[in-house]
Every structure is written in C-alpha cells, then in structure tokens.
Amino acid sequence: MYEFNYHRPKSLDEASSAAKDAEDRKILAGGMTLIPSMKLRLAAPSDLIDLADVDGLKGITVGSDTVTIGAMTRHYDVQTSADVQKAIPALAALAGGIGDPSVRHRGTIGGSVAHSDPAADYPAAVLGLDATVKTDNREIAADDFFTGLFETALEEAEIITAIEFKIPDAAAYIKFPQPASGFALVGAFVAKFGGDVRVAITGAKDCVFRVTEMEQALASNFSPDAIADIQIGDDDLLADIHCAADYRAHLVTVMAKRAVAQAAG
Amino acid sequence: MSTKVSMNVNGKPVLADVEPRTLLVQYLREHLGLTGTHVGCDTSQCGCCNVHLNGEAVKSCTLFAIQCEGQDITTIEGLAEEDGTLHPMQQAFWEHHGLQCGFCTPGMVMVACDIARRRPDADEKTIRHELEGNICRCTGYQHIVEAIESGIKAMNAKG
Ligand code: FES
Ligand code: FES
Numbered sequence: 001m002y003e004f005n006y007h008r009p010k011s012l013d014e015a016s017s018a019a020k021d022a023e024d025r026k027i028l029a030g031g032m033t034l035i036p037s038m039k040l041r042l043a044a045p046s047d048l049i050d051l052a053d054v055d056g057l058k059g060i061t062v063g064s065d066t067v068t069i070g071a072m073t074r075h076y077d078v079q080t081s082a083d084v085q086k087a088i089p090a091l092a093a094l095a096g097g098i099g100d101p102s103v104r105h106r107g108t109i110g111g112s113v114a115h116s117d118p119a120a121d122y123p124a125a126v127l128g129l130d131a132t133v134k135t136d137n138r139e140i141a142a143d144d145f146f147t148g149l150f151e152t153a154l155e156e157a158e159i160i161t162a163i164e165f166k167i168p169d170a171a172a173y174i175k176f177p178q179p180a181s182g183f184a185l186v187g188a189f190v191a192k193f194g195g196d197v198r199v200a201i202t203g204a205k206d207c208v209f210r211v212t213e214m215e216q217a218l219a220s221n222f223s224p225d226a227i228a229d230i231q232i233g234d235d236d237l238l239a240d241i242h243c244a245a246d247y248r249a250h251l252v253t254v255m256a257k258r259a260v261a262q263a264a265g
Numbered sequence: 266m267s268t269k270v271s272m273n274v275n276g277k278p279v280l281a282d283v284e285p286r287t288l289l290v291q292y293l294r295e296h297l298g299l300t301g302t303h304v305g306c307d308t309s310q311c312g313c314c315n316v317h318l319n320g321e322a323v324k325s326c327t328l329f330a331i332q333c334e335g336q337d338i339t340t341i342e343g344l345a346e347e348d349g350t351l352h353p354m355q356q357a358f359w360e361h362h363g364l365q366c367g368f369c370t371p372g373m374v375m376v377a378c379d380i381a382r383r384r385p386d387a388d389e390k391t392i393r394h395e396l397e398g399n400i401c402r403c404t405g406y407q408h409i410v411e412a413i414e415s416g417i418k419a420m421n422a423k424g
Contacts (some may be wrong), residue, residue: 031328035329101376
C-alpha cells in the first residue's frame with residue numbers, strides 16, 4: 001500500500017475542509033471496501049479523512065413517514081435496530097445480508113452508498129425506497145444519485161451525512177448471491193407506497209436502476225404474476241465469469257417476482 | 266511519516282510509532298510479536314485475522330492500527346487465563362478436534378466467541394451461517410461447528 005496522510009477530524013466542518021484541502025482525498029468510513037482497494041493499489045489517495053470521531057453521523061431516527069440513518073451507522077446496527085425492524089423490516093434484513101458478521105461490525109451505510117459498487121445491496125434500498133441522500137452541503141434524490149460504475153452525483157470532496165428513507169406500506173429485498181463472495185449477482189428491492197410501486201435492481205448493470213415497466217404493472221396488480229412476462233433487455237447488462245448477461249436478465253425477473261411475493265405476503 | 270498510537274491489547278496499554286498505512290494485523294504481528302493472529306488473504310475473505318475490537322469480532326487485515334487509537338483489542342493470545350487454562354471455546358476446539366493445521370483456528374475461535382456473545386442460543390444452522398466470513402482449508406467445518414456448539418454451551422454455563 002502507498003503512503004497517505006491521515007486526518008481524524010472531530011467535526012463535520014473540519015472534515016469538509018480537510019477533504020477540500022487535500023489533493024486527492026478519500027473519505028474513510030468503515031473501510032470495508034476502501035482498505036482492500038488500497039491494499040491492492042486500486043486506490044491510492046494522498047489523504048484519508050477518517051470520519052470515526054465526527055459527531056452526529058451515527059444513529060437511527062424514525063419519524064412518522066421516514067427513517068433517517070446516519071452515514072457512519074454500521075450494517076450491524078441497522079440489522080439489529082428494533083426501530084428499523086419495525087418500520088422497514090426489508091431494510092434491516094438487507095443490512096443483515098451484507099458481507100459477513102465481522103464486516104457488518106465495521107461497514108457503514110454511507111460508505112456503501114458513496115461507493116456505488118454495482119453489486120452492493122444498499123443502493124437498491126436507497127433507490128427502491130425513494131430515499132434522499134444528505135451531504136455536507138445539499139440533499140440529493142435517489143433518482144439522481146447513482147450515475148454509473150462506482151460513480152455518483154457526489155462532488156470530489158462531498159461527504160454523505162445521512163440517508164433518509166421513506167417508509168413504505170410493504171417492501172422486500174431478494175438477492176441471488178454469488179456463492180463465494182456473497183455479493184448480489186442480481187438483487188431486487190420492491191417497495192409499495194399506496195398506489196405507487198418502485199422496483200430497484202442491483203448487480204445487473206453498471207449501477208442500480210429502476211424497471212419502470214414492472215413498476216407500472218405492479219401498480220395495478222401487486223402480485224408476482226403481474227411481472228412474470230416482463231423481461232429486461234440484456235444489451236447493457238453486466239457479464240462475467242459468474243453470470244452471462246442473458247442469465248442476469250432472467251434473474252432480474254425472478255428476483256423481482258420473489259421480492260413481490262415476499263412483500264405481498 | 267509515523268504517528269504515535271496507543272491502545273489496549275489484551276488488557277495492557279501499548280504505545281508505538283506506526284505509519285498510518287500499518288494495518289492492525291501488521292501492528293499486532295510485527296510490532297507486538299503477537300503472531301497468533303494470522304493473515305490468509307488480501308481480500309478480507311478468509312477471516313484468519315479476526316480479533317475483537319471493543320468486544321466485537323473484526324478483520325484486523327482491513328483496519329489501520331491508527332483507527333484503533335484508544336480502543337480495546339483482544340487477540341487469541343488474550344483468551345486463555347494467566348496460568349494457561351484455556352478459554353472454554355479453546356477447550357471446546359481441543360476436545361472436538363476443531364482444527365487440523367490450525368491456520369484458520371485463531372480467527373475461528375475469535376469469531377466463535379463473538380457468536381456466543383451475540384447468539385447464545387445459536388443452533389448448528391446459525392453457526393454455519395455465522396461462519397460465512399471464515400475459511401478453513403482442512404477440516405470440512407464439521408468439527409469446527411461441533412466445537413463451537415459445545416463452546417457456546419460451556420460459555421453459557423460459565424456465565
Ligand atoms: S487475512 Fe483478514 S480476512 Fe483474510
Ligand atoms: S485447520 Fe487448516 S485451515 Fe482450518
């Protein structure tokens with residue numbers, strides 16, 4: 001690993017200015033992706049801004065129609081939060097399926113969302129639950145946030161502070177994990193808000209995306225049968241040694257159907 | 266450029282100059298000579314490097330020593346009693362032949378204690394699932410799972 005300067009700011013202001021001043025910074029949250037990337041020299045920032053001591057970035061607040069999770073809240077804390085389990089059980093279950101127990105003791109929601117790994121789980125919840133990503137200088141709607149492979153709407157030195165999720169009437173997340181890594185080959189997050197339905201798919205393209213055709217079909221008939229014949233095209237789907245594009249396209253429909261069945265049940 | 270880092274390791278305060286890029290596992294093994302914590306991979310997958318950070322299992326290969334400033338770390342060396350009496354989980358691994366070459370064992374034992382803490386009622390299926398982040402190349406896991414089941418019972422009985 002290459003050398004870097006380490007910063008451990010105590011406040012968000014300090015963190016923001018350290019991030020802005022650095023030549024080539026990375027924000028260190030749980031480090032579960034960043035540190036392995038640095039070990040492999042895929043990332044070699046000049047400066048690491050560790051958010052561990054920044055006040056106010058941890059914790060879960062449940063409002064009447066939202067759940068707000070601080071960026072430094074760990075997967076383990078979301079998984080085991082009685083509040084999240086009650087308000088959005090699908091979100092607690094999703095957090096409990098990330099990585100392994102030791103990884104969940106460190107990994108954070110902010111880190112996962114900022115990284116926008118094409119196979120990560122949290123982006124599916126952010127998009128599926130029509131969340132708002134709050135940063136140190138603005139709020140970004142989920143629909144505008146994920147822009148490509150490891151790409152988001154975040155500016156270079158922008159820091160996520162919290163994610164605000166809308167509480168759905170019903171929701172479920174189902175993934176088909178790659179057996180060795182546990183990452184989603186395809187994962188589907190389905191959420192129902194009154195007459196509206198959102199279907200967010202992770203693992204299949206450069207970044208998480210919605211399937212509007214399924215959303216419309218489910219809005220009038222919230223059952224797996226409603227989307228059984230909807231198959232997304234495989235032109236821009238990921239293909240790798242684990243899974244060909246047409247198989248991923250097939251999995252999108254299967255995972256979405258299972259998620260609908262679970263949410264409806 | 267190195268920085269002073271202080272933490273408690275196995276109940277003792279330690280202070281050292283480390284580079285920010287020093288991983289916790291390197292610090293434990295190379296600076297403190299605590300070579301019980303192993304490194305089996307470069308990708309956070311094998312779990313051989315598990316230690317407890319403030320009582321919770323974490324992968325010490327995926328953590329900088331500098332992040333542990335002021336924290337409590339327990340390694341496999343910190344489990345047995347001063348007089349050498351094994352921790353109930355270590356004893357269970359011994360009795361159930363939960364190891365062959367022993368390379369994965371420190372990580373397995375540290376994670377097993379963490380399972381016992383979080384899931385004192387864990388059944389066989391739960392234990393297998395909880396071991397998702399630990400790889401063993403020898404045993405086929407059968408005896409590890411049996412050891413953990415028995416170790417959890419022993420830890421529960423001890424209270
Ligand atoms: S050495 Fe840490 S997980 Fe393999
Ligand atoms: S006992 Fe050899 S790797 Fe597990």
